[in-house]
Amino acid sequence: MSTLRIAYLVNQYPMVSHSFIRREIQALERRGVEIERIALRGWRADLRDDGDKLERQKTRYVLQGVLSRLIWTALLVALLHPLRCGGALALALKLARGSQQFWPVHLAYLAEACVVARWLKQTKANHLHAHFGTNSAEVAMLASHISGVPYSFTVHGPDEFDRPVAIGLKEKVRRSAFVVAVSSFGRSQLFRWIESSDWPKVKIVHCGLEPDFHNFAVGPLRNHRRLVCVGRLCAQKGQLLLLQAASLLANRGVAFEIVLAGDGEQRELIDSEIERLGLTEHVHVTGWISSDEVRDTLLSARGMVLPSFAEGLPVVIMEAMSLRRPVLTTYIAGIPELVLHGVNGWLFPSGCVEALAAAIQVCLDTPAEEIEVMGEQARQRILERHDIDQQASNIATLFGRSDVSIARKRA
Structure with missing residues (x-):
């Protein structure tokens, strides 16, 4: 099987409270999976942990730099892929209608997704995985629509379960290749808000600890x-x-x-x-x-x-x-x-x-x-x-399945 190249997308990374993401990424790398770390923000975070400081050096930041760079990249991607970007725009506005946020926020997510989509092409990523079902999952969904690279995301709770309609959780699951819940309880809460036909997409992968x-x-x-x-x-x-x-x-x-x-x-x-x-x-x-x-x-x-x-x-x-x-x-x-x-x-x-x-x-x-x-x-x-190497093996299997590599969003 060809080398897996997975892009990980997180709203803010690294963070002192997100050590479980670092462990998952590093365990996947020990298995030979190539990981591209992408975060929206976090390059100026005050970090106490040396491991987090090293992770920051490996991470690409969407919002780092001047605003004009973000806008220019979004326009360039729109010119190169007008139909896909048009579809992503319609999708962003669809989520905006049910959201508690003003619609321009979702246009900002679309611009961020254009940057991510370009990076996915540059790195030849096979798959895009986001942690948390909130804004990072929306950016991942839009980037997937633009790039054609399938996506998935991990739902941790409780934030996603507090406002599932407002964050468009059903739509995000529907268009994903698969969704990870970190517990049986989390899976059950996802089942409450998504179509029963999408229940098989929800897999349990525990957070883990390294030996x-x-x-x-x-x-x-x-x-x-x-x-x-x-x-x-x-x-x-x-x-x-x-x-x-x-x-x-x-x-x-x-x-x-x-x-x-x-x-x-x-x-x-x-x-x-x-x-x-x-x-x-x-x-x-x-x-x-x-x-x-x-x-x-x-x-x-x-x-x-x-x-x-x-x-x-x-x-x-x-x-x-x-x-x-x-x-x-x-x-x-x-x-x-x-x-x-x-x-x-x-x-x-x-x-x-x-x-x-x-x-x-x-x-x-x-x-x-x-x-x-x-x-x-x-x-x-x-x-x-909760052995991290076993859990990394479980999610690597999901990344590597042939149906993941060809999974496409439903219209």
């Missing part, structure tokens, strides 16, 4: 009382609820420490709540940290807590479990497919402060020997379900 992340000796768990919450500081991750639960425990005289590893739009609010609730001795915020720092932070704790309100299937849960740390998290989305209550972690109802506080108390009271057993169970589940 280097967890293939090292982990010493015995110290009998400390620290938990860590890793994630963007935002409403859907539930850190404000975690502070309320921490306040309940502190008022009961419980000894504990919670580390919030991450940053985000709610950083100022969270800092003020820590002060207001008198939790400065119990709760600490690290800001953005690198992958190695995430690993060290997880290893320094008894377990990880993630009180999310909305998720797909969080990669940080996989990371914690691979490091033999049980997880305290919510009964939502794809999480129960991975975390088994009382076996490798604890599950509690989302949005319930009392249940969250109770789960933390149980974790703190569990003897270190039992925590270690649960941690080993957690690691085994990750090895079984």
Whole structure:
């Protein structure tokens, strides 16, 4: 079989929260797949991770440079392929009609797609794959229409499931060669919004971890009382609820420490709540940290807590479990497919402060020997379900199928 040349398209790459994309790309390259990295933005991002810095050097950026270059390229592609660009324009305007964005935004996506389409031809890419079903998937769909190169995309959630009609999810799936869901839950949510005739297109490929992340000796768990919450500081991750639960425990005289590893739009609010609730001795915020720092932070704790309100299937849960740390998290989305209550972690109802506080108390009271057993169970589940080389093999098979290479959009 000829060499697979796959173009990966992401809205912003690399990013500290998108390490799973980097892992997938690098695992495919280990299999001999040639990857062209394309991102709309991200060349000026503040990066902590050396691996991300190297990835940035390998990435082409659609919006880097002067606006005139983007406009000129779009006009050139339109002159070379007037019929295809006309069809792509009609498609962009069709999506604009149901969108929450102003129609000029979709014309901007079309201009970006012209740049991507030109690069696809220059690199002789066999296939275009986008991560996330939002704007990057729209650019991929339009670029595919212009270039004739088939496309696919990975849906992570929850953003795609919050507004499936507004982002034209049905149309994107209908015109794709295939679509990846990262969990059974994600597949079921796609089934809700697409035609049943397109259900066979939806494949499950898990996010994965490379062996280097967890293939090292982990010493015995110290009998400390620290938990860590890793994630963007935002409403859907539930850190404000975690502070309320921490306040309940502190008022009961419980000894504990919670580390919030991450940053985000709610950083100022969270800092003020820590002060207001008198939790400065119990709760600490690290800001953005690198992958190695995430690993060290997880290893320094008894377990990880993630009180999310909305998720797909969080990669940080996989990371914690691979490091033999049980997880305290919510009964939502794809999480129960991975975390088994009382076996490798604890599950509690989302949005319930009392249940969250109770789960933390149980974790703190569990003897270190039992925590270690649960941690080993957690690691085994990750090895079984989330090995990045196996998952890369699965998606490479999808890229290489003959029906993918000839898949075309339906009118």
